[in-house]
Structures are given as structure tokens and as C-alpha cells.
Amino acid sequence: MFNVAIDGPAGAGKSTIAKMVAKKMNLIYVDTGSMYRAMALSCIRKGINPQEHVKVAEEIKDLIISLEYENGMQQVILNGENVNSYIRTEEVGNMTSAIATYKEVRDKLVAIQRQIAEEKDVIMDGRDIGTCVLKDAPVKIYLTADARTRAQRRYKELVQKGEQCDIDIIEKDIKDRDYRDMHREISPLKKAEDAVVIDSSNMTIEEVVDNISDIIEKKKEKMKG
Numbered sequence: 001m002f003n004v005a006i007d008g009p010a011g012a013g014k015s016t017i018a019k020m021v022a023k024k025m026n027l028i029y030v031d032t033g034s035m036y037r038a039m040a041l042s043c044i045r046k047g048i049n050p051q052e053h054v055k056v057a058e059e060i061k062d063l064i065i066s067l068e069y070e071n072g073m074q075q076v077i078l079n080g081e082n083v084n085s086y087i088r089t090e091e092v093g094n095m096t097s098a099i100a101t102y103k104e105v106r107d108k109l110v111a112i113q114r115q116i117a118e119e120k121d122v123i124m125d126g127r128d129i130g131t132c133v134l135k136d137a138p139v140k141i142y143l144t145a146d147a148r149t150r151a152q153r154r155y156k157e158l159v160q161k162g163e164q165c166d167i168d169i170i171e172k173d174i175k176d177r178d179y180r181d182m183h184r185e186i187s188p189l190k191k192a193e194d195a196v197v198i199d200s201s202n203m204t205i206e207e208v209v210d211n212i213s214d215i216i217e218k219k220k221e222k223m224k225g
């Protein structure tokens, strides 16, 4: 299989970019964050506190998480229920970042993610794809942007949805989440040694998509010859 790993901090544009590259290069897009979010949703629904490690581990043990595709759009299925429309809230995001530090949570999802990548050509986005899940992926991208730029992008998104928000608070949340993701004990967010770094702060979406597509094409040619 030909797999592409794409990692980076929250708000760097990974999902937007990965979806477009997937379409252009005929890959299946796998958003691993949504799988962690589905687990977090299940814990929230049960009233579990993110600090209750044992309860979280117990809750997720028998959960069945799978992915389906509707018109090319990934849907996360939690115990048979499509939970896509419930996982994008700030509440779920914060819970996710907390429970994603637990080994039980990561082990379970990493196994599912590896299985998907064994069966299909994927572009998989997350925090630990190049360093842990798909260590042998022929293409690894570390996509980043400075915190202010990422906050501005998030701010625009929320304003468009008609939500009231404060850009300084968003920037602080982004920095806090970066810190948690980069300093956790298991699989912290970091660039894989063989990843190509792309800083999208001053690039358009199209430029980033073209850049990654070029890298993929060159790699495929090299592997053929």
C-alpha cells in the first residue's frame, strides 16, 4: 500500500489539505482525530471526568469505532451510530486532548488505524502518524503554522458559523492544546525525522496541496524506478 502521513498542531490546516490531496492523488482520507473525538464523546455522554483514567479505560474497552464514507466524506461510527455531527465542539475537543494521553485509548485506535492503512492507500492525518502509526510511510509531512495564524483561521471559521468569540482566547486555547499534545508521555506530537516540514503561515491552500502532491508524485516515481 502507498500511505501518506500528515501530522502537525491543531489548526495547521491538516484536514482541509489532506482532503484535497486525497482527491487529487486518489487516496482515502483518514482523519484520526475524529476517532479520538468519538471516544471522548462516549466518555462525556457517560459523565466521566477526563482525569478518571480507570473509568475512561473501562469505558473505551468495548467501544467499536469504525469509518465509513458517504460521497467521499468520512463518517465516524461509534457502536453503530454515526456521530460525525457531535464531535466538532470545543467541549469534545478539550476532552479529546485529555483522554488522548492514555495508553489504552491510543493502543486501541492505533491498531484500528494500522489495519485501515494495510488495506487501502491512505493519507492519514493526526499527531503521531509519522512517528508511531505508520512509521514506514513513504511520504511524511509535518504541517505547521504559527499560533496567531492558526487562531485567526479558527476565529474566521467560528465567526462564519455565527459564534461569538475572542481571538486572544482562541490563541491561548491553541497554545495550551499544543503544549498538551507536545508534552504528553505517550506519542507526543513531534516531527518524524524523515518528515518534510511545511509551514503554511504564508501559503495559500492550493500552494500547500500542490507542494504535497509534488512530493507524492516524486516519491512514487522513485519507488517505480
Ligand code: DC
Pocket (backbone or CB within 6 Å): 010, 032, 033, 034, 036, 037, 093, 096, 097, 098, 100, 125, 126, 127, 128, 129, 177, 181
Ligand atoms: O485533529 P483534531 O483536532 O481532531 O484532534 C483532536 C485531539 O486528538 C487533539 O488534541 C490531539 C488528539 N489526537 C491525537 O492525540 N492523536 C492523533 N493521531 C489525532 C488526534
